[in-house]
Amino acid sequence: MENLPQEFWEGVEQFNSGQFYACHDTLEALWIEALEPEKTFYQGILQIAVALYHLENENVRGAAILLGEGSNRLRRYPSIYGGIDVDKLLDKSLALLSIIQQISPEQVGCLNLQADNTLPIPKIILSSE
Numbered sequence: 378m379e380n381l382p383q384e385f386w387e388g389v390e391q392f393n394s395g396q397f398y399a400c401h402d403t404l405e406a407l408w409i410e411a412l413e414p415e416k417t418f419y420q421g422i423l424q425i426a427v428a429l430y431h432l433e434n435e436n437v438r439g440a441a442i443l444l445g446e447g448s449n450r451l452r453r454y455p456s457i458y459g460g461i462d463v464d465k466l467l468d469k470s471l472a473l474l475s476i477i478q479q480i481s482p483e484q485v486g487c488l489n490l491q492a493d494n495t496l497p498i499p500k501i502i503l504s505s506e
């Protein structure tokens with residue numbers, strides 16, 4: 378779809394199934410070799426993946442920094458890019474960032490990305506266009 382390599386779609390599957398570190402590895406390999414505009418796109422997504430990995434490991438500060446950096450990179454792209462609904466990914470990422478910026482250190486251990494349906498967990502959604 379949309380000329381992105383097969384490895385990118387593997388990274389998307391890893392991201393959406395909660396394999397955030399594996400997604401980082403997959404997309405980092407692409408990012409290192411990529412040219413713009415894909416290079417920054419891959420970096421934005423992999424930073425969000427690493428943010429979620431940090432959050433799973435109760436590193437809220439690292440998660441907040443990378444959610445912010447990844448979101449800022451993805452803001453440069455149109456609503457739909459490479460078959461991906463960038464706006465939906467950004468909306469969830471920024472909503473999660475807002476929540477984790479407000480939690481206390483004691484609440485961090487209560488976060489469960491896989492089981493908590495109330496958290497706005499970012500997913501990579503394919504565009505219907």
